[in-house]
Amino acid sequence: MSALLIASSLLEPSTATAKDSRIYIGTYGSGPGKGIYTARFDTKTGKFSALELTAEANNPSFLAVHPKGKFLYAVGEVDNFGGKNTGVVSSFAIEKSSGKLSLINQQSSGGAGPCHLVVDRNGLCLLTANYGGGSIASYAIAGDGRLSAPVSAFQHRGSSINPGRQEGPHAHFITPDPDNRVALVCDLGLDQVLLYDLDATDAKLTPQLPPAINMPPGSGPRHLVFHPKHNWFYVVNELNSTVSTLTPEQGHFAVRENVSTLPENFQGPNSCAEIQIHPSGNYVYASNRGHDSIAVFAVNKQTGMLERRGHQATGGKTPRFFTLDPDGQWLLAANQGSDDVTVFRVNKKTGLPEPAGESLKVPSPVCLVFAP
Numbered sequence: 001m002s003a004l005l006i007a008s009s010l011l012e013p014s015t016a017t018a019k020d021s022r023i024y025i026g027t028y029g030s031g032p033g034k035g036i037y038t039a040r041f042d043t044k045t046g047k048f049s050a051l052e053l054t055a056e057a058n059n060p061s062f063l064a065v066h067p068k069g070k071f072l073y074a075v076g077e078v079d080n081f082g083g084k085n086t087g088v089v090s091s092f093a094i095e096k097s098s099g100k101l102s103l104i105n106q107q108s109s110g111g112a113g114p115c116h117l118v119v120d121r122n123g124l125c126l127l128t129a130n131y132g133g134g135s136i137a138s139y140a141i142a143g144d145g146r147l148s149a150p151v152s153a154f155q156h157r158g159s160s161i162n163p164g165r166q167e168g169p170h171a172h173f174i175t176p177d178p179d180n181r182v183a184l185v186c187d188l189g190l191d192q193v194l195l196y197d198l199d200a201t202d203a204k205l206t207p208q209l210p211p212a213i214n215m216p217p218g219s220g221p222r223h224l225v226f227h228p229k230h231n232w233f234y235v236v237n238e239l240n241s242t243v244s245t246l247t248p249e250q251g252h253f254a255v256r257e258n259v260s261t262l263p264e265n266f267q268g269p270n271s272c273a274e275i276q277i278h279p280s281g282n283y284v285y286a287s288n289r290g291h292d293s294i295a296v297f298a299v300n301k302q303t304g305m306l307e308r309r310g311h312q313a314t315g316g317k318t319p320r321f322f323t324l325d326p327d328g329q330w331l332l333a334a335n336q337g338s339d340d341v342t343v344f345r346v347n348k349k350t351g352l353p354e355p356a357g358e359s360l361k362v363p364s365p366v367c368l369v370f371a372p
Helices: none
Strands: 020-027 035-042 052-056 063-065 071-076 088-094 101-108 114-119 125-130 135-140 152-155 171-176 182-187 192-199 204-214 221-226 233-237 242-249 252-260 271-277 283-289 293-299 306-313 319-324 330-335 340-346 353-361 365-370
Touching (some): 063 114, 088 114, 114 171, 125 182, 135 171, 135 204, 182 221, 192 221, 221 271, 242 271, 283 319, 293 319, 319 365, 330 365, 340 365
Parallel strands (some): 171 221, 271 319
Antiparallel strands (some): 020 365, 035 052, 063 071, 071 088, 088 101, 114 125, 125 171, 135 152, 171 182, 182 192, 192 204, 233 242, 242 252, 271 283, 283 293, 293 306, 319 330, 330 340
């Protein structure tokens, strides 16, 4: 992947100023009365409205909202759909005033256990990663939000050094680069970030040559995030609890450093889950499951390297996911193990999240997305 693909198109921080925002919450749960939830979040006070079930679905663990705000997409993290060993991706229409969801259509995810999906930056196609199946797929998005059958599908192959977790491929995350021309895939089982050329207009993926960036053996790359102003990106590694900084080197990207997400004196089991970057680009955050905290790093403005700034307990168990509001004022942590979402105000001077004393009870929360 050429360094120019990221450098030539910089993402700008949001300038949204709405006091009241709607969030959607993906969960683990199946059966009647379980699925995707929604609530209002007051960006002035940090308070939630009452929680509402907005669509019944089986294990809708990860969500993505269309850039126009009219549609929402969800994976169904299951191993059987239509009688085949595959998961499902679903398209929903968002009712503007109430935020209610209505199902448009569903398609096979192309592999078992889909765990992540994303809409490209122009809203033309959907990309999904199948953890259980170790594969990825792409779909065209019609004007009414409907998903096509899979346009591209690729099965990853190989393994790495951890026999318990890396016996085969486990695609965990997929995203377009800021130029919307390359899709990057974190494969936990291969210790690689795989690279695909993306033709969003036709929803087509094509493997690049060389096809991947090699990560440290046994690290288990899970998710990544781009810096909003510079040609750098950061990968959170689930298995060895680190964040890797990748910067351009001779036209390609290479791992420059690996920084632990844990305090030096912590001895218990831990696995990392989510990574986010502040809209200013000054701070990177990563979640620890075990230590049950958010690790905070300051970004060196000249080199992109990370400096550890501290940890904030999430006030719950197993923070599988967290997100920042579009203005970077609030951090919301989804504690899967304690069935709650906790609220933190981001300190403008230090970047540290500080407890706001607010929370929302949600069964097994896994993903939080703000609706435009």
